[in-house]
Amino acid sequence: MNQAAHKLEYYITPEHICNYLPGMQARTVVADPAFPLNRTHYTKLAEKGFRRSGNYIYRPNCPACQACVPVRIDVNNFTMRRNHHRIWRRNRDLSVNATPAQFREEYFDLYHRYINTRHKNGGMENPTPTDFMQFLTCDWAETLFFEMRVENRLVAVAVADILDNGLSAVYTFFDPDSCKRSPGIYAILYEIYEAARQKLDWLYLGYWIAGCQKMSYKNRFPALQYYYGNRWNLSEPV
Numbered sequence: 001m002n003q004a005a006h007k008l009e010y011y012i013t014p015e016h017i018c019n020y021l022p023g024m025q026a027r028t029v030v031a032d033p034a035f036p037l038n039r040t041h042y043t044k045l046a047e048k049g050f051r052r053s054g055n056y057i058y059r060p061n062c063p064a065c066q067a068c069v070p071v072r073i074d075v076n077n078f079t080m081r082r083n084h085h086r087i088w089r090r091n092r093d094l095s096v097n098a099t100p101a102q103f104r105e106e107y108f109d110l111y112h113r114y115i116n117t118r119h120k121n122g123g124m125e126n127p128t129p130t131d132f133m134q135f136l137t138c139d140w141a142e143t144l145f146f147e148m149r150v151e152n153r154l155v156a157v158a159v160a161d162i163l164d165n166g167l168s169a170v171y172t173f174f175d176p177d178s179c180k181r182s183p184g185i186y187a188i189l190y191e192i193y194e195a196a197r198q199k200l201d202w203l204y205l206g207y208w209i210a211g212c213q214k215m216s217y218k219n220r221f222p223a224l225q226y227y228y229g230n231r232w233n234l235s236e237p238v
Helices: 039-046 082-090 105-118 129-136 176-181 183-197 213-220
Strands: 010-012 028-031 051-053 056-060 069-074 095-100 143-150 153-162 166-174 202-208 224-228 231-233
Touching: 039 166, 051 166, 051 202, 082 176, 082 183, 105 129, 105 153, 105 166, 105 176, 129 166, 143 183, 153 176, 153 183, 166 176, 166 183, 176 183, 183 202, 202 213
Parallel strands: 166 202
Antiparallel strands: 010 028, 028 056, 051 056, 069 202, 069 224, 095 143, 143 153, 153 166, 224 231
């Protein structure tokens, strides 16, 4: 087979309703799902602002909007802010265990409850076990579930992929009654800790949108980099 047959190709989806900005249309570029991807391919794509959802690697490609900005944390230069220290201490009773991505009724029950409480009428409600696995896991990626417990009770699960030089935060779901713990922020702090422990350089956080309140927490982390102009930058785009 010649070299051209191994070249990764990309496809652009038709326009569809944007999930983040009301009244906007979105378009996505997707890496060929039939291409035999591996961790090194994934790493190189993440460095170019791509993200994984299920088996798909994608990046927004909207003609009239460039609001979705890939962001990552420089693990080696990250320092907790005061509120991060408070959240870390608030969750010191949690035990965290990394497990290979797999289906467990306990995970799915927590995910189902989280989606139906936090994302009601958002298009993800009433997920099935198949929805759960197809969204969070992947045939070719190395994915971990960081399960977070108080004693034996599951409080949260942070899903992350292992890259050559970092971790990619895929999704976090948690007990809606545990909001006072700020489990989403704690999950990011723990993933930063885990990346540092593994001597990795980056934690990729997906996309940040200046006008989207749901994503405002992302640029509150120190040592954040923004991908625009085909390179990573230390300041958000103007």
